[in-house]
Amino acid sequence: MASVEEASRPFAGLSDVSISEEIPVEGDIAVPVGPSTRDDEFSTLDEPVKETIVRDLRAVGNKFIHVLYPKRSSALLRDWDLWGPLLLCVTLALLLQGGAADKDDQGGPQFAEVFVIIWFGSIVITLNSKLLGGTISFFQSLCVLGYCIMPLTVALIVCRIVLLSSSGKVSFAVRLGVVTASFGWSTFASTAFLADSHLTNRKALVVYPVFLFYFVIGWMILTFSSGN
Amino acid sequence: MATPNDLQFQEFEEAADLLSADPGAPTLSMSASNDPTTTAGAPAAGEDVKLDLSEDEAAQEESSELLGGQKSAGGFWTFEYYQSLFNVDTVQVLDRVKGSLMPLPGRNFVKHYLRNNPDLYAGPFWICVTLVFSVAISGNLSTFLSSLGDPSYHYRPQFHRVTIAAVVIFLYAWLVPIGLWAFLTWRQGAERQVGGYSFLETVCVYGYSLFIYIPTSILWIISYEWLRWTLIVVAMVISGSVLVLTFWPVVRDDTRVTAVATVVTIVVLHTLLAIGCKLYFFQTAEHTPPATTKAPPIHPTPGGAY
Numbered sequence: 001m002a003s004v005e006e007a008s009r010p011f012a013g014l015s016d017v018s019i020s021e022e023i024p025v026e027g028d029i030a031v032p033v034g035p036s037t038r039d040d041e042f043s044t045l046d047e048p049v050k051e052t053i054v055r056d057l058r059a060v061g062n063k064f065i066h067v068l069y070p071k072r073s074s075a076l077l078r079d080w081d082l083w084g085p086l087l088l089c090v091t092l093a094l095l096l097q098g099g100a101a102d103k104d105d106q107g108g109p110q111f112a113e114v115f116v117i118i119w120f121g122s123i124v125i126t127l128n129s130k131l132l133g134g135t136i137s138f139f140q141s142l143c144v145l146g147y148c149i150m151p152l153t154v155a156l157i158v159c160r161i162v163l164l165s166s167s168g169k170v171s172f173a174v175r176l177g178v179v180t181a182s183f184g185w186s187t188f189a190s191t192a193f194l195a196d197s198h199l200t201n202r203k204a205l206v207v208y209p210v211f212l213f214y215f216v217i218g219w220m221i222l223t224f225s226s227g228n
Numbered sequence: 229m230a231t232p233n234d235l236q237f238q239e240f241e242e243a244a245d246l247l248s249a250d251p252g253a254p255t256l257s258m259s260a261s262n263d264p265t266t267t268a269g270a271p272a273a274g275e276d277v278k279l280d281l282s283e284d285e286a287a288q289e290e291s292s293e294l295l296g297g298q299k300s301a302g303g304f305w306t307f308e309y310y311q312s313l314f315n316v317d318t319v320q321v322l323d324r325v326k327g328s329l330m331p332l333p334g335r336n337f338v339k340h341y342l343r344n345n346p347d348l349y350a351g352p353f354w355i356c357v358t359l360v361f362s363v364a365i366s367g368n369l370s371t372f373l374s375s376l377g378d379p380s381y382h383y384r385p386q387f388h389r390v391t392i393a394a395v396v397i398f399l400y401a402w403l404v405p406i407g408l409w410a411f412l413t414w415r416q417g418a419e420r421q422v423g424g425y426s427f428l429e430t431v432c433v434y435g436y437s438l439f440i441y442i443p444t445s446i447l448w449i450i451s452y453e454w455l456r457w458t459l460i461v462v463a464m465v466i467s468g469s470v471l472v473l474t475f476w477p478v479v480r481d482d483t484r485v486t487a488v489a490t491v492v493t494i495v496v497l498h499t500l501l502a503i504g505c506k507l508y509f510f511q512t513a514e515h516t517p518p519a520t521t522k523a524p525p526i527h528p529t530p531g532g533a534y
Contacts, residue, residue: 216361
């Protein structure tokens, strides 16, 4: 071809470049049309309600399992949903009611206070990580933070059961141990999901608010005392 | 095309040294002859154009210092503006916190640590949040510990204190800098940027100066009065001196009375915050109001009739 003898004169060959007729140009530009059944997969209007609910419940349950065994999988991030966090938040706020301290001002957190702390705290932490240059999206971060409250909710259930039996020093020690363990678990699980989206020299700046958030929730759980 | 003489850089000594070390090294040459033998005393008639990166770096540092004053990338309604305010690394934040703990007379906090890069992250926001929770939790713990021997005392989490602490501390950390900055800017008058601090820098200094109260409030759990008063005096001295050292160079040029009055006001407000927190959140056992909520507290507290 002509390119060999023109190697010694760079750019000289461009003046007469043209597509030679010997090079066949062929291809297929037909866009494959999918089967008509693909439409049915994305339209969930016609399926029975039970199927919809079961599918969503299965997704939520799947994420709970991912929190229990935190590996670096992207399932929590890819298909985020806020049903799990809402469920956990309402459960936590309801279980924190009914304490002895509920009767007067000097008591434990009200339902609204718990709600506000959890959701407002999650939003603030998400904003913080985005402002520091994180690549995780807003709702993904809310989803992760909400799902990682699950160990603390389990700790609260355990605490209430322990308080049913006794409320002395032994039960306090048991509750302290359970709450500390679940607080550590929550922080570890959420940082396992959130940490790899950040710059390495700002990791501590991102992890610290998460630590503070779960610490405050843990303190609310630990200071819960049942009515007498 | 420029002649070689037009492209001479100042670092020809370095180029000459490099060439003498390795005469056969390829150099970017604009002239036909590539003669490395004129290494001795070559600079004046140098024919080799050696690209020296050090001058580029110096130029970049200069321009970044010039641009240092422009922190914001866009209007305050865009996300990027706030992102530029969070442009700090962990090491920088820790450095600034250490600077607030150890004020030295020669070091102005703003000039030395902030250096035209105030951040909304640690100072104004997360330190205040941590302080709110540490004061509320420590106060709760100290009340519990001081009533350990009392059989009629039933533990209460006193969660409403968090709300009160949050309101008080955030108001202090934001309204006082606003007032101070407005006052200083008004006094500066025509000379805007000379010596005056921007609003964000003022807020930042106040936020970082509150850091010393976090370990102080945790140490206040130990319920010895003399220890508490010692701690509060130490904390006030440290944090007050950070503020005074920062703002004294600015007000120094003003009239004597105004300067002293400004500094005294800063110190007094800071003192009020510290003492108010101590009195309200860390009441000792004999002053704690009885279990019913209707009884007013014995000492009037800044927090109102709680």
